[in-house]
Amino acid sequence: MSKHADRVHAFLEEALATGGYAPGAKLPTERALSEQVGVPRSAVRDALSVLEARGVVTRIVGSGTYVAERAPPLAPSGRREVSPAEIMAARLVVEPRLSLLIVTHATASDFERMDACNRNAEAAADFEAFERWDAALHQVMAEATHNRLIMDLYREVTEARDRTEWGDLKRRSINAERRAIYEADHRVIVAALRARDSMAAERAIEDHLKTVRSNLFGG
Known part of the structure; x- marks a missing residue:
């Protein structure tokens, strides 16, 4: 399933990058995309x-999926580069404290999306696919707070990555054993959130x- 989902992801990213779908445009239905790319609808x-x-996209129940209306990009001088150490420090301060909001506001759909990220990360055939689904899981967790400020702030973290x-750096540090540990960690995190146990999460x-x-970084 991961390979199929990666094909869809790559297809849509290329279409968006080349102007195939403008901001605010409605995407084809899941069925149409499935037939166009030649993959299952689940992918x-x-x-x-x-x-x-x-x-990148927004989904409206009963209406469809639309390309997000994005603000104009910042000029290069308006966006400072940050180091991996700064990203890690910020994540350690922010992410654990999201637990209370997630267990309070997350919906069944949010947990299904977390499960999809975990499932596809575990099925990923290469590092790039694994890292994409890993990042997506943490972004979905931020989205599950249903707090627009937090969602926007965490998109900055994802983009900084x-x-x-x-x-x-992560590619050089990862191996099969460490990847398995990360996958197990993710399952534990989602289970605690689903159980509405904010302290455990x-x-x-x-x-x-x-x-x-x-x-x-070692240590």
Whole structure:
């Protein structure tokens, strides 16, 4: 399933990058995309969940999926580059504390999206696919707070991961054993959130991020 979802993701990203769909445009239905790309509808659904988590598309129940209306990009001088260490420090401060809002406001649909991210991360055939679904899970968790300010702030974290040497650093630090640990951590986090246990979820998120930090930077 992960390979199919990756194909849909790549297809839509290319279409968006080349102007195939303008901001505010309605995307084809899941069925139409499934037939166009030649993949199951479940793969289309999972790929759209990732794009929605990243703020690229929005889905309106009973209406369809639309390309998000994006603000004009900042000029290069208006967006400062940040280091992987700064990203990690910010995540350790912010992410564990989201637990209370998530357990208070998350819906069944939010948990289904988290499950989809975990399922596809575990099925990912390469590092790039795994990292994409990993980032999507954390973005979906921020979206599950249903707090627009937090959602916007966390998109900055996701975009910073894409802009910096974060990916190269993580690629060098990861191996099969560490990936398996990350996957297990993610399952524990989602289970605690679904159980509405904010304290257990906060501990699980903090422990997970500290493990990632140790693997990235040593110590």
